[in-house]
Amino acid sequence: MPPRQSPAQKLAAKLLLGGEWAPVTNTIGFMQRSLDEATVEWRQWAQESFHQPPAGFGVTEHRGTLAELLGKLLPLGYGQRWLLLETTNPEWTAVMENTRDTAHLWPLRGHFASVRGIPTVQVEDEPKNIKRMPDEPARGRWGGRTLTTYEKTGLRRFLSLYNSEPWKFTQNGEPYAFENTEQYLLPRPLDCFPHETLVEICRNLGLSPFEEDFYVPNGRGFIIESLHEPSGDEPGATRFTLAEARAGFEDLEHPRVDDPAVGNALYPLGSANTHPDAVYPATGHKPFRERTPWDEALKGFEESVQRYSSYPASASLSEGLEEYGILASPTFSSGGTGSESISVSVTPTLLEAPPEAREYTAAYAVLQWRQANGRSVSEFYPNRKQMTIIRRMYEEQGMYPFDVTPAQVYRTLAIDKMVRSVTELRITDELVDWETRSVTGSPTEKTNEHDERNNSCAWKIRKIMQDQEDAIWNPDVDDRQPWKQVVPEAGSSAVPGLDRENIGSFRR
Structure with a gap:
């Protein structure tokens, strides 16, 4: 009579290859693309991911059975080698990772769906086989079951059964029409989301993740891997055989292996395939950014920022700045000579503005910092005589005293002068009219100390100063040589080497 099976063993028998390739097969991802298309998409993501190996990424096509192709993921350990497999559903490609623990498969968590318009599915089914030991940490895994699906519009469905002693069940997203949602109301969490329910939902999505014959109908798969060669003391330098990765987890007869002596001896450091079919460079980390109506x-705007900057420059969307009446907020950072860069957070209000407004703001954001050629706003920061003239001009317009600090007014006008000195850009009546229209209809009830419009630095008064600039910047009142006067810098943030200045203040 065969030995009695535990619940964990019974579940493992229902999983892919009977659980023999766990932990690799505990988590399986799917992309709604053919194998060749999915390989290109994953490789392009890797090139822009937080993995940035100097040697780049290798891509190699392999042929074989499912077990043979899974073997191409060895050694296990650091999760920078991915296996993409053809399935019997030509619309879907499976993805697995060479981790010895829970696979992350980061781009399936919203990136491909939101950024590239590729629906994704991720399934996880891990048997609970915890065994407490008297003289060592517990062996086994806590178990869990998860289904996560993303569509082009974002998260579609999330079902999760997890063991926090006791078991708990949670769900999110819009149920599919074929789901039995009444099942999720059962009092016992294990009954809410059993393995059979996960199988049924996947079947309705066109997937059979736990069936061996669902994979590699033509024996094709691709390995994409980081060509990183870690030093001996880096986490990525540990190389586990499948048996070493399973020890103390799936294999309860042996203790956990922290120093994989067999794997380290068997496998070389770095790439498992020293001669990939093709090598692609790492192109720099580009953080995940969901698609928005303002992407174009x-x-x-980023191109405009780069046009006026003498340092590497970038732009990012920030909807929160609008609460403070700010069009854009630039940041200059430097870790030393040669590492300077400028980034500008910009609001939807500005991105919907006329092109002239975006162009002027881009120049203003960049040119307030000392340029690589040494030019600086300090050339134009008003001296005491000029400050007196400016105050008199504001008073003639009924706008003195200022509604911000004098230093902010003087610095704003100096930056405007800097823009005019190095570009052909000017503040025009059209820009003033656009700003005026943008602030109409502001709520009468103010809930934030920054809600009041900043009139002293609005484009209307700045255009008046622009039209009368010869009365401010002329040899009779300004006999300074360039570079002599130092402008008070923008307020320093808590991060050393990083200054911040808000610009274009107005409330929509």
């Missing part, structure tokens, strides 16, 4: 305008 943001791209154009």
Whole structure:
């Protein structure tokens, strides 16, 4: 009579290859693309991911059975080698990772769906087989079951059964029409989301993640891997055989292996395939950014920022700045000579503005910092005589005293002068009219100390100063040589080497 099976063993028998390739097969991802298309998409993501190996990424096509192709993921350990597999559903490609623990498969968590318009599914089914030991940490895994699906519009469905002693069940997203939602109301969490329910939902999505014959109908798979060669003391330098990765987890007869002596001896450091079919460079980390209605305008604004900057420059969307009446907020950072960069957070209000407004703001954001050629706003920061003239001009317009600090007014006008000195840009009546229209209809009830419009630095008065600039910047009142006077810098943030200045203050 065969030995009695535990619940964990019974569940493992229902999983892919009977659980023999766990932990690799505990988590399986799917992309709604053919194998060749999915390989290109994953490789492009890797090139822009937080993995940035100097040697780049290798891509190699392999042929074989499912078990043979899973073997191409060895050694296990650091999660920078991915296996993409063809399935019997030509619309879907499976993805697995060479981790010895829970696979992350980061781009399936919203990136491909939101950024590239690729629906994704991720399934996880891990048997609970915890065994407490008297003289060592507990062996086994806590168990859990998860289904996560993303569509082009974002998260579609999330079902999760997890063991926090006791078991708990949670769900999110919009149920599919074929789901039995009444099951989720059962009092016992283990009954809410059993393995059979996960299988049924996947079947309705066109997937059979736990069936061996669902994979590699033509024996094809691709390995994409980081060509990183870690030093001996880095986490990525540990190389586990499948048996070493399972010891103390799936294999309860042996203690956990922290120093994989067999794997380290068997496998070389770095790439498992020293001669990949193709090598692609790491192109720099590009953080995940969901698609928005302003993407094209943001791209154009970033090009404008780069056009006026003598340092590497970028732009990003920030909807929160609008609460403070700010069009854009630039940041200059430097870790030393040669590492300077400028980034500008920009609001939807500005991205929806006329092109002239975006262009002027881009120049203003960049040119307030000392340029690589040494030019600086300090050339134009008013001296005492000029400050007196400016105050008199504001008073003639009924706008003195200022509604911000004098230093902010003088610095704003100096930056405007800097923009005019190095570009052909000017504040025009059209820009003033656009700003005026943008602030109409502001709520009468103010809930934030920054809600009041900043009139002293509005484009209307700045255009008046621009039209009368010869009365301010002329040899009779300004006999300074360039570079002599130092402008008070923008307020320093809590991060050393990083200054911040808000610009274009107005409330929509």
